[in-house]
Amino acid sequence: MANFNLKINGKNHQLDVDPATPVLWVLRDHLHLVGTKYGCGIAQCGACTIHLDGVAMRSCIIPVSAVRDQAITTIEGLSEQGDHPVQQAWLEHDVPQCGYCQAGQIMSAAALLSDNTKPSDEDIDMAMHGNICRCGTYTRIKAAIKTAAKVG
Amino acid sequence: MTTLKTSIGRRSFLKSAALTGGGMMLGFSWLSSCQSKTEEEVMAMPEAWFEINAYLKIGDNGVVTIYTPNPEFGQNVRTSMPMLVAEELDVNWDKVLVEQAPYHPENFGFQFTGGSRGIMSRWEPLRMAGASAKHLLRQAAAQAWQVPLEEVTTTTGMLHHQASDRSAGYGEMASAAAKLPIPEEVTLKEVKDFRIISTSRKNVDAKSIVQGQSLFGMDYHKKGMLIAMIVHPPAFGLTLESVDDAAAKAMPGIKEIVTIKSFPDGYEKGGFDTNAFPELVAIVGNSTWEVMQAKKELKASWKPITATTETINGFRGKETKHTPAGLESTDSHKAQIAEVASKPGKIVRQDGDPQAAFENAAKVIERSYSAPYLAHNSMEPINAFAHVEGDKATIAAPIQIPGFIIPTIAAGLGIPAENIEMEMPRMGGGFGRKAYAHYVVEAALISQKVHAPVKLIYTREDDMTNGIYRPTYQATYRAALDENNNLVALHVKAGGIPESPLFANRFPAGAVANYLAEEWSIDSNITIGAYRAPRSNFMAGAEQSFLDEVAEAAGKDPIQFRLDLLKQAKDNPVGEENDYDAERYAGVLELVREKAAWGQNQGNVHRGVSAYFCHNTYAAHVLDLTIEKGKPVVQKVCCAIDCGIVVNPDAAKNMAEGAITDGIGNAFYGELTFKDGVPEKSNFDKYRMIRMGEAPKEIDVHFVQNEIAPTGMGEPPFPPIFGAVANAIFKATGERQYDQPFLGDKQVLG
Numbered sequence: 001m002a003n004f005n006l007k008i009n010g011k012n013h014q015l016d017v018d019p020a021t022p023v024l025w026v027l028r029d030h031l032h033l034v035g036t037k038y039g040c041g042i043a044q045c046g047a048c049t050i051h052l053d054g055v056a057m058r059s060c061i062i063p064v065s066a067v068r069d070q071a072i073t074t075i076e077g078l079s080e081q082g083d084h085p086v087q088q089a090w091l092e093h094d095v096p097q098c099g100y101c102q103a104g105q106i107m108s109a110a111a112l113l114s115d116n117t118k119p120s121d122e123d124i125d126m127a128m129h130g131n132i133c134r135c136g137t138y139t140r141i142k143a144a145i146k147t148a149a150k151v152g
Numbered sequence: 153m154t155t156l157k158t159s160i161g162r163r164s165f166l167k168s169a170a171l172t173g174g175g176m177m178l179g180f181s182w183l184s185s186c187q188s189k190t191e192e193e194v195m196a197m198p199e200a201w202f203e204i205n206a207y208l209k210i211g212d213n214g215v216v217t218i219y220t221p222n223p224e225f226g227q228n229v230r231t232s233m234p235m236l237v238a239e240e241l242d243v244n245w246d247k248v249l250v251e252q253a254p255y256h257p258e259n260f261g262f263q264f265t266g267g268s269r270g271i272m273s274r275w276e277p278l279r280m281a282g283a284s285a286k287h288l289l290r291q292a293a294a295q296a297w298q299v300p301l302e303e304v305t306t307t308t309g310m311l312h313h314q315a316s317d318r319s320a321g322y323g324e325m326a327s328a329a330a331k332l333p334i335p336e337e338v339t340l341k342e343v344k345d346f347r348i349i350s351t352s353r354k355n356v357d358a359k360s361i362v363q364g365q366s367l368f369g370m371d372y373h374k375k376g377m378l379i380a381m382i383v384h385p386p387a388f389g390l391t392l393e394s395v396d397d398a399a400a401k402a403m404p405g406i407k408e409i410v411t412i413k414s415f416p417d418g419y420e421k422g423g424f425d426t427n428a429f430p431e432l433v434a435i436v437g438n439s440t441w442e443v444m445q446a447k448k449e450l451k452a453s454w455k456p457i458t459a460t461t462e463t464i465n466g467f468r469g470k471e472t473k474h475t476p477a478g479l480e481s482t483d484s485h486k487a488q489i490a491e492v493a494s495k496p497g498k499i500v501r502q503d504g505d506p507q508a509a510f511e512n513a514a515k516v517i518e519r520s521y522s523a524p525y526l527a528h529n530s531m532e533p534i535n536a537f538a539h540v541e542g543d544k545a546t547i548a549a550p551i552q553i554p555g556f557i558i559p560t561i562a563a564g565l566g567i568p569a570e571n572i573e574m575e576m577p578r579m580g581g582g583f584g585r586k587a588y589a590h591y592v593v594e595a596a597l598i599s600q601k602v603h604a605p606v607k608l609i610y611t612r613e614d615d616m617t618n619g620i621y622r623p624t625y626q627a628t629y630r631a632a633l634d635e636n637n638n639l640v641a642l643h644v645k646a647g648g649i650p651e652s653p654l655f656a657n658r659f660p661a662g663a664v665a666n667y668l669a670e671e672w673s674i675d676s677n678i679t680i681g682a683y684r685a686p687r688s689n690f691m692a693g694a695e696q697s698f699l700d701e702v703a704e705a706a707g708k709d710p711i712q713f714r715l716d717l718l719k720q721a722k723d724n725p726v727g728e729e730n731d732y733d734a735e736r737y738a739g740v741l742e743l744v745r746e747k748a749a750w751g752q753n754q755g756n757v758h759r760g761v762s763a764y765f766c767h768n769t770y771a772a773h774v775l776d777l778t779i780e781k782g783k784p785v786v787q788k789v790c791c792a793i794d795c796g797i798v799v800n801p802d803a804a805k806n807m808a809e810g811a812i813t814d815g816i817g818n819a820f821y822g823e824l825t826f827k828d829g830v831p832e833k834s835n836f837d838k839y840r841m842i843r844m845g846e847a848p849k850e851i852d853v854h855f856v857q858n859e860i861a862p863t864g865m866g867e868p869p870f871p872p873i874f875g876a877v878a879n880a881i882f883k884a885t886g887e888r889q890y891d892q893p894f895l896g897d898k899q900v901l902g
Binding site: 001018020021022025028029030032033034035036037038039040041042044045047074075076082087090091094095096097098099100101102103106121122124125126128129131132133134135136137138139140141142 | 225226227228354355357358359361362363364365366367368370371373379404439440441442444529530531532533578579580581582583609611612802803806807809810811812813814817835836837841842843844845847848849850851
């Protein structure tokens with residue numbers, strides 16, 4: 001066990017956990033921030049996507065000890081009012097079916113748009129390749145990303 | 153106008169169903185998505201609620217809460233079911249809140265998700281709930297105003313008496329209405345008067361989903377709750393022999409390690425009690441990560457199972473189930489299938505004289521098709537919360553059919569079934585998998601043993617290797633053409649491990665004078681279960697690929713060939729029991745032909761067509777494929793569906809888009825193989841799922857417009873897409889596709 005000071009969604013959190021604990025489980029079990037989802041545990045499905053200093057990362061394989069002073073953003077902190085352009089576009093296109101993967105999809109999409117304000121279809125395919133949607137909402141996700149790109 | 157006898161009562165309790173701390177109770181106050189929240193109208197909460205019937209309560213300010221009875225797993229019933237109530241209640245949709253009803257069949261009837269039967273089964277009861285509430289509100293107004301009931305009219309949430317120019321909101325009359333007896337019969341609206349049904353309404357949970365609120369079973373938390381994980385045998389055909397838990401128990405955060413047995417001795421299983429591994433080791437600790445680490449340190453030894461023959465109390469009464477011993481492999485399955493499929497099967501249907509027709513045929517075409525096992529792979533892995541205290545149990549779990557597992561939980565715990573309370577949080581997918589809720593029994597047994605509230609979580613690996621798969625299937629089709637290229641005989645022989653996929657009375661049965669349908673099956677200890685459009689998900693692809701090949705051999709356009717057969721089935725049906733309406737079937741083919749502009753030159757785009765009827769709904773697809781550097785790219789799918797009245801059109805389109813994408817993914821990549829009883833894939837590094845760049849670039853969904861009562865939407869667009877993929881690949885490459893998956897781990901065709 002070791003003490004960590006994490007900056008998550010703009011707030012500081014002190015924790016005493018096993019340094020090997022992935023950020024995913026720190027968020028879910030220790031801080032009850034459950035928007036970040038467990039899907040595979042091996043960075044293959046993207047359900048656990050968060051931002052580390054603005055970069056999309058799979059929180060299921062990042063040990064808490066590796067975070068250091070990087071700022072963590074989770075779906076709960078993507079916007080204060082749930083009105084990030086990507087979230088709004090998701091609502092406009094009524095994207096979710098089961099909804100389980102969508103927080104990870106949104107976090108990947110938001111990171112893409114912060115780097116590339118006018119992504120092509122190929123850019124979207126590449127940036128979203130790591131996020132599985134078992135319900136198959138990909139066509140809506142892509143349409144929503146394009147809408148968000150126009151707004152943002 | 154339909155007048156119906158009512159069959160609804162008051163709720164016997166008014167317990168809050170808000171399992172996840174209010175997260176389940178959501179406003180419909182729909183912000184157009186461009187507005188920021190500060191501009192959004194926030195719905196005022198009433199000071200008092202009045203229960204009108206089991207399905208709804210009305211606040212003194214006119215806000216309505218509708219209890220949605222069935223569990224949600226992405227089919228959007230949490231929106232579409234309340235729409236049915238709101239329609240007949242005649243209320244402003246913006247004044248409706250939705251709450252998930254808890255499991256309570258006395259109040260809410262059969263609460264389930266499966267078989268694409270939700271909307272169909274609730275079509276009348278939910279409208280009745282709304283209509284009977286409206287009747288009571290009108291009655292209350294008539295009494296208050298001392299006017300005849302028939303003179304009291306309604307407009308969205310308002311009651312009126314025109315002659316005396318009086319009006320009142322529903323909220324003003326709710327208190328009086330709640331005291332009146334439920335009417336014995338009610339009259340439902342005519343289709344032309346619908347204002348909510350057949351209009352697109354946004355998913356009521358979408359806002360919570362995009363903000364990452366706690367909604368799912370996996371998110372459930374209770375103070376003092378421990379985390380549990382199971383260790384199951386590494387192979388089908390093995391069972392627990394002994395456990396050495398010393399190393400695991402010594403790991404940090406671990407509280408207890410227990411063994412559980414899911415069925416008491418002599419327990420007569422129901423049809424959904426499927427469980428390959430009823431004896432398990434459970435590790436219980438403080439946090440998920442700690443339990444995951446201890447799981448790796450657990451040492452257990454396993455022994456071969458013995459073959460069993462049991463009586464199962466299934467759907468169709470008592471059934472005998474044989475489970476062989478041994479460690480099965482995909483290779484041994486293939487050898488078994490080759491042997492059994494070459495012998496005569498069990499004849500299920502015969503029309504005319506197929507033997508003579510094949511002997512006299514000008515041309516005979518015979519083709520065989522196969523498909524592998526599939527894992528459901530819901531994005532939310534299996535999980536369940538249970539808290540057993542004495543003879544009471546509280547459960548919260550993603551579950552498709554709670555009623556089927558309650559008796560097993562009760563038997564396992566040794567408590568009365570009525571002492572089990574069950575909440576049904578939103579499911580992160582199910583696809584049939586969460587109809588087999590052995591994991592809820594496991595969570596309950598663990599909680600009972602460790603005397604604490606427990607959340608059981610399966611790792612992805614546990615989820616993928618635990619069984620309940622889509623079975624592996626094989627089918628051989630034979631067609632006889634006469635000298636004029638008419639289809640004069642059809643023979644289908646289909647089977648699988650451990651069940652046959654055959655539907656003997658589906659098209660083209662009824663359209664062919666000489667028809668023979670046979671089936672076979674092979675027992676196995678690898679467990680299977682319903683998987684989105686069970687059996688149809690294989691048969692449609694095989695049948696529609698075969699018909700395409702027969703049409704080609706007959707020199708006919710594949711759509712016209714099917715339409716000619718359907719005309720035959722309509723005008724001159726063969727046999728007594730044909731499961732489909734030939735006219736509606738033809739209707740979706742005609743619609744897709746028109747919408748896809750079939751027959752026009754598409755340049756380098758190759759088109760495949762396919763159609764199918766299952767779950768009471770008709771679906772037809774035209775799939776446009778290009779080949780880029782050997783890699784198939786789905787440019788577009790045009791889809792036509794006849795599911796009767798479409799309750800929530802945009803949500804129904806979403807379902808169709810998802811089914812199409814899911815089907816394309818499985819047609820190209822879906823496969824689970826076995827070696828000595830061990831599943832050869834256990835996570836998404838090896839189990840290939842369709843991803844963004846592989847999804848169709850465009851999906852164009854069209855619905856047949858009619859006034860027929862609504863039927864299934866979750867499953868029907870899924871099965872036929874397999875045929876559309878295969879037929880488009882043939883157009884592109886000249887190679888027919890007989891064995892799924894068409895790509896597997898490869899990137900390019902051929």
